[in-house]
Amino acid sequence: MLERVADQAKRATGAATGRKDAPEIDVSGVTEGVRHGHALKGSDTIFDLKDLTVRYNGQPAVKDVTMDVHENEITALIGPSGCGKSTLIRCFNRMNDLIPTATVEGHCFYHGQDLYDSKVDPVEVRKRIGMVFQKPNPFPKSIFDNVAFGPKVLGLKDVSERVERALRGAALWDEVKDRLDQNAYGMSGGQQQRLCIARCIAVDPDVILMDEPCSALDPISTGKIEDLMLELKEQYSIVIVTHNMQQAARVSNRTAFLIVELSASEKDRWGELVEYDDTDKIFTNPADPRTEDYVTGKVG
């Protein structure tokens, strides 16, 4: 806990002053996982995107994205509205399949397996790569049934233990353990979002995708969920879309910055990846001037 606070303070100072000479605090001790401030090594690649392009009705929404996502890290996607961050994150778990007009070109490799290969079943993909949405969407059932739904439909055993573990993992157990049979809609927004996170981790995914999870929540709930994210990354890999730059700076290990490109006739707009690097570097010493303009607030 103290290390995390110190870590965050160091990051914040680093972002504010542009200096990185604070002493390194190694808290892992297990892997050689190195914390912020240095080039991250020793973390396996779990996602490899190669020239990923998504089109709606033939019109590109996001073009030629090439990046990788690493294990047990928080990877943030930031950028202005309309740059395709949500479209991009939905590629990771084949959720764009649900949109009939969407087509995906390029490759998205997960542990070496192309997710868009014709032999791959999207249902299997989603069992391993879960998603939390912008607006909390609990089911109209009890708290227990919400979290138990995933394990039940996947045929997993020990449903009650999984529910408790998931609720503990989402820092919600103490608040709801006496009212598990109450309707989930009676909870506050922040609690509902943590319930959605619990629901997601109850099926033991490898990856948790979060599409602007805090944008519908108040600052206190946002802070709780950010703390939760930092705990969760010990066990899961997290990709988060956020329009809040400070949030990306606070929680993420790596950050990808996307912008909106216009065609020559200015009729078409799509998103492109500008820069993808360690969060420290993106926020203190970005390589691309467009990134610098965005993170310093010169452009919205």
Add this chain to the structure above:
Amino acid sequence: MSRRTPEPMSERTRLASSGARAAVVGSMNRQPGGDVAKGNIFFALLLLAVGIAMLALAAVIVQSAIKGAPSFGLHLITDGPSTIFPEKAGFRPAIIGSLYLILGVLILVVPIGVGAAVYLEEYADSTRWWNRLIELNIQNLAAVPSIIYGILGLAFIVRGPLSLGFIALAGSLTLSLLVLPTVIIAAREAVRAVPPSIREGSLALGATQWQTIRRQVLPASIPGIATGVILALSRAIGEAAPLLLVGAATFVTFDPQPLSGGYSAMPVQIFNYALRPQDEFKVVAAAGVILMLVVLLAMNSFAIWLRNRYEQQW
């Protein structure tokens, strides 16, 4: 809090403030004439419309109650029809016939109607022309006059391909065709009311589309479907025209069976009594009307209660 003593005002301030007060006081009072009168007339017309509707309903109820009161008694339900003794005439076979008919309609219409609704909402690609054609046809079928369904039933169910003859099952099939479009439309609305975020949340956990429908969408839409089904049934129970054509014989003295033999139904029996020349039978018919109204009121009230109690606020 202590009240502050007002500071003494200068003459100019006093004049200014009293002028401001005079300008405001009375400026917001209701003005006579013009838009206010139009508003009042409009309101009166609306009240008149509601009054006429209520009056029509009350007239039917009161008229039937007054006319049918002498005949009202338990024998209406327990006794069969009689041509000779109007005071002993009852509706028993008709009631049993109506119950069988409605049971048959319920069994047929729920799986077919809900299945069609789930297909149209969850699986059908609405951009394909044949799916749009199906949707259009269902809307149209809901408005077809009920006698047409009677002719259809006579041609294809009683005679023709199915050749079931004049039995209660044929009546159920005919009535099912009649109310099926209504059930499909109601079930579609109920399924459509479930927000996409629920489906996305379920699919994102690794559930299949069928699991999502069976465990999230359908349970959430059951109140809406139930309400639609009950309203459809209450329409079916009151239909006489199609039943006359598929053989709800006007005079049945025995308790009907669902799969064989003749049958009758409440509306048809009322029709039969009302046609008799003797005045006493008209009284029996009116009593039957009261009976039907009670049943219909009970069914519709139950449907509304069900909807209010279990309706999901998203």
